[in-house]
Amino acid sequence: MKVLLVCSAGMSSAIAAKALHDAAAKQGIEMEVNECSTQAFANEIKDGYAIGLVAPQIRHRFDTLKEQAQAAGVPCILIQPQGYTPLGAPKLLAQVKKELGELK
Amino acid sequence: MFDKFATILDEKLSTPMAKLAEQRHLRAIRDGIIATLPLIIVSSMFMVIAFLPNSMPKEWAITQFISANATKILLPYRVSMYIMTLYAVFGIGYSLAKSYELDGLSGGILAELGFLLTIIPSNIAAPNEAVLALAETSTELADYLATVPSGFVLPMGNLGSAGMFIGILVSFFAVEVYRFTQKSGFKISMPPQVPASVARSFESLTPTAIVLIVVATICMFLQIDVHGMISKLIVPLVSATDTLPSVLILVFLVTFFWSFGIHGVSIVGSIARPLWLILIEENTTAWAAGQVIPNIGAEPFFQWFIWIGGSGATLALALLFAFRSKSAYGKALGKTSLVPSIFNINEPMIFGAPIVLNPMLIIPFIIAPMVNAIIAWLLTSAGMVGHVVATAPWTLPGPIGAFLACGNDWRAAVLSIGLIVLDLIIYYPFFKMYDKNLVEEEQNQEAEVL
Numbered sequence: 001m002k003v004l005l006v007c008s009a010g011m012s013s014a015i016a017a018k019a020l021h022d023a024a025a026k027q028g029i030e031m032e033v034n035e036c037s038t039q040a041f042a043n044e045i046k047d048g049y050a051i052g053l054v055a056p057q058i059r060h061r062f063d064t065l066k067e068q069a070q071a072a073g074v075p076c077i078l079i080q081p082q083g084y085t086p087l088g089a090p091k092l093l094a095q096v097k098k099e100l101g102e103l104k
Numbered sequence: 105m106f107d108k109f110a111t112i113l114d115e116k117l118s119t120p121m122a123k124l125a126e127q128r129h130l131r132a133i134r135d136g137i138i139a140t141l142p143l144i145i146v147s148s149m150f151m152v153i154a155f156l157p158n159s160m161p162k163e164w165a166i167t168q169f170i171s172a173n174a175t176k177i178l179l180p181y182r183v184s185m186y187i188m189t190l191y192a193v194f195g196i197g198y199s200l201a202k203s204y205e206l207d208g209l210s211g212g213i214l215a216e217l218g219f220l221l222t223i224i225p226s227n228i229a230a231p232n233e234a235v236l237a238l239a240e241t242s243t244e245l246a247d248y249l250a251t252v253p254s255g256f257v258l259p260m261g262n263l264g265s266a267g268m269f270i271g272i273l274v275s276f277f278a279v280e281v282y283r284f285t286q287k288s289g290f291k292i293s294m295p296p297q298v299p300a301s302v303a304r305s306f307e308s309l310t311p312t313a314i315v316l317i318v319v320a321t322i323c324m325f326l327q328i329d330v331h332g333m334i335s336k337l338i339v340p341l342v343s344a345t346d347t348l349p350s351v352l353i354l355v356f357l358v359t360f361f362w363s364f365g366i367h368g369v370s371i372v373g374s375i376a377r378p379l380w381l382i383l384i385e386e387n388t389t390a391w392a393a394g395q396v397i398p399n400i401g402a403e404p405f406f407q408w409f410i411w412i413g414g415s416g417a418t419l420a421l422a423l424l425f426a427f428r429s430k431s432a433y434g435k436a437l438g439k440t441s442l443v444p445s446i447f448n449i450n451e452p453m454i455f456g457a458p459i460v461l462n463p464m465l466i467i468p469f470i471i472a473p474m475v476n477a478i479i480a481w482l483l484t485s486a487g488m489v490g491h492v493v494a495t496a497p498w499t500l501p502g503p504i505g506a507f508l509a510c511g512n513d514w515r516a517a518v519l520s521i522g523l524i525v526l527d528l529i530i531y532y533p534f535f536k537m538y539d540k541n542l543v544e545e546e547q548n549q550e551a552e553v554l
Binding site for chain 2: 007008011012015016039042055056057058059060061063064081082084085086087088
């Protein structure tokens with residue numbers, strides 16, 4: 001499955017993306033996690049993603065980004081602050097699971 | 105008590121303010137200008153190269169080579185950063201049109217058309233026979249004539265940051281006209297027998313005609329100097345931005361937003377970035393011309409002297425967690441956030457520590473960058489450190505970025521390191537207090553498990 005993280009410039013989300021990928025791999029879940037900037041999100045999310053994850057520091061843009069994801073038929077959630085750190089990756093993974101159901 | 109206060113502040117103040125920055129026109133400015141940043145950063149580096157001779161021994165061959173070819177080395181800068189509004193206008197028109205779910209490309213082209221119509225080309229006639237005859241007697245005149253092009257030329261001055269506000273306004277106008285004609289049905293309609301593709305090509309003529317006629321009438325036929333008028337309005341705003349109180353207000357706002365976990369720079373930058381761009385471009389232009397550099401508070405000043413390691417000058421905090429933490433969590437946090445912090449990415453620190461809604465760490469998080477700002481401002485205005493003249497990539501480590509941004513000034517790198525040490529001192533007592541809490545929590549948890 002493919003997951004897309006979005007933050008302001010696509011820099012910090014790259015860190016969270018790697019952490020999420022590793023956390024998923026530990027549970028035996030094959031997850032491709034990509035990151036992008038808010039400007040690139042509307043186009044990128046159309047590219048076969050299972051879910052869009054919005055970084056907590058741009059939550060004021062969440063409504064706009066969610067609309068863009070919905071236009072592509074992809075669910076989109078706001079990452080909890082505690083999940084947006086390398087150490088908090090398991091929390092983020094739990095959040096994704098809660099939204100999508102059990103993952104393979 | 106603090107939680108309640110913070111919740112109220114977040115719900116009533118920071119979130120509504122942040123949402124305001126999401127207004128579509130502000131968003132278009134932000135996205136349009138951000139799209140030009142790679143251009144500004146790369147062409148800035150051409151400036152840095154052209155001015156390397158200032159900080160290299162004169163007798164080196166490379167120094168002499170660069171000095172001799174400085175004008176040529178700067179040519180890419182002349183067609184990129186020097187005329188950045190030309191690029192930003194396309195981005196603003198594109199983003200605004202997209203936000204209305206209109207064709208972005210048409211929006212960008214209409215905005216560009218409107219903007220260029222405010223720049224009046226002039227026709228320089230080729231020298232006539234009388235002038236040529238004179239030139240034969242005067243080598244000075246002949247040399248001058250050799251540098252003057254003939255034919256239509258476009259003055260470049262207002263294509264740069266000086267034309268930024270006109271560019272923004274014209275982009276809005278052009279895209280609003282586009283939207284009006286598309287949504288209201290105010291366009292050339294063809295009978296149903298006409299093929300759809302042909303009909304569409306006529307439909308797109310209406311907004312173009314309106315933009316062209318209106319802007320050309322104002323700027324070219326009535327000869328109203330819109331750039332002159334706007335610059336009279338903007339100059340006080342720009343110089344007000346370049347004061348220590350303004351810098352401190354902006355710094356405070358950025359950390360204030362981050363204290364609630366909202367990306368402060370992206371909010372404050374929506375409003376401040378056009379002004380910051382004017383400040384840095386004036387500096388770069390003055391530097392290229394070898395003149396006195398006028399401004400202090402451009403964006404690189406914030407980037408390299410205030411936000412060292414990210415908003416809140418958190419490189420210091422990352423160092424403390426990495427090397428001085430006694431708690432297991434603090435050590436792990438320091439280890440994972442130190443490297444990103446060196447490259448000015450501090451979300452792992454802000455959300456990991458966390459600093460967000462954490463009264464113990466919010467205090468130094470707000471104070472440290474303000475202290476940095478005051479010290480760097482005073483040293484810059486006293487001439488102890490160079491003014492920022494170039495935009496270096498924001499993911500460079502602090503001292504290197506400062507060195508490049510100030511035009512190869514080693515004193516800037518020293519200042520950056522000095523400020524990091526100062527930030528360590530500011531953060532230390534608060535870090536100690538918080539780390540002690542973490543240790544106690546960890547011990548309590550262990551006790552519970554046992």
